[in-house]
Amino acid sequence: MFVHEKGWSLNTLLTPTNAAQLSQCLWQIKRLALENIPNLAHLKKDIPECPEVDPIAVHKTEQYPLPAMHEDESSIDGTIRVYERILKNLGITNADLRAHAGLTKPVVHEHSQTLHI
Secondary structure: OOEOOOOOEHHHHOOHHHHHHHHHHHHHHHHHHHHHOHHHHHHHHHOOOOOOOOOOOOOOOOOOOOOOOOOOOOOHHHHHHHHHHHHHHHOOOHHHHHHHHOOOOOOEOOOOOOEOO
16 A cells, blocks of 8 residues: 555545545446456456446426427527517416515516516
8 A cells, every 4th residue: 555755645635525436436447447358257246336426316307398489589589589488388477487586576577578687
């Protein structure tokens, strides 16, 4: 094991997070070596399953298909029309937006194209 002249070693430099990351990286290197070097194939049974890093929780992404829109989104007015049409197609009202964001002012005025945040 490597020990520096001042008494610290690689083990003393690693935080728990770094140690876990190093372990996972070493696992990957071992797995790659075993899969690509034929002479090491007999060692595959000695390598455990891949350690979990940061598992992503299973969730369902909701999709809302929208109709095609022939709007010029390069202008502010066109972008606002697209935004308003998306909200209308999804059935989202200004009251819904205010409740979701905790706002008291209107987010989009009903009959103007002024966006207020």
